[in-house]
Amino acid sequence: VVAGMAIAVLVNGKLRGMRLARTLLLVPPMIAPAVVGLNFRWLFNTQYGLVDALLRIFNLPDIPWLTHPAWALVSVIVADVWQNTPLMVLLFLAGLQSLPQEPLEAATVxxxxxxxxxxxxxxxxxxxxxxxxxxxxxxxxxRTFDVVWLMTQGGPGGATNLLTVYSYLLAFQAVDFGHAAAVSYIALGMSLFVLGLLYGVPWLIAKRRAI
Incomplete structure (x- = not known):
């Protein structure tokens, strides 16, 4: 969200090439998550991946992107940010362009x-x-599953084992559908709780201020 806001502020300017940049922002969200997962798995592959190949050109050591817990988490985050940040940019860009200009002009004066x-x-x-x-x-x-599963399958050592991945492993590898359903309900409850806080707390604050 923070990266999306920062890029939106930059793209909202009237610099040359901004129209092309806005068009290119439509590409990542249109790609299927499964394709994104496979592409980043190839990019971060230690043996034939493009990222480590670039590191070798500069005589830098290879990085175990998908086999070290910390680096695997970084790799998954990079893939997720690459696909979803452009959508946030477009959302913030639409908001920025709909803002009233009078307060900004008055502040500039x-x-x-x-x-x-x-x-x-x-x-x-x-x-x-x-x-x-x-x-x-x-x-x-x-609800993230495809990218993580295709890149790391929740590993190594459970470093990227999200609730969706854990539920899948319980259901289709451990054949424990009861626990898998319980994990899914926990994920649903957590998301509803966070969304409730996100909207409930500002509403309570606004109500108290109104009183």
Missing amino acids: DGATPWQRFWHIVLPLMRPVIMIALMLRIIDTF
Whole structure:
């Protein structure tokens, strides 16, 4: 979400090539998660992957991207960010372009810096869009499966074993459908709880301020 906001602010400018950049942002979200998982598995492969091949060109040591717990988690995060951040960028970009210009122009006349305009005007006005973005990313977090399974299958050592992957392993490898269903319900309950906090806490704060 943070990366999406930062890129949206950059792309929202009137620099040359921004229109092409906005068009290219449509590509990653349109690719199937299974294809993304396979591509990044090949990219991070230690033997024939492109990333380690580039490291060898600069005489840098190979990195066990998919076989070391910490690096495997980093690899999965990179793949997820690559696919989902452009959607956040487009969402924030739509919000930025719909903001009223009068407060920003008044702040500019008053001598506010770009950071002050962003922090005190843009962010408060973008709060509804930010809430929607957070909701979408939370939902994505609890339903992510394809990319993780195709890249690491939850390993190594359970470093990338998400609830969705764990439920799949219980159901189709351990053949324990009862526990698999329980894990799925736990994931659903956690997502609903987080979404409730996300919308409930601001509502309570606004209600108290109104009183």
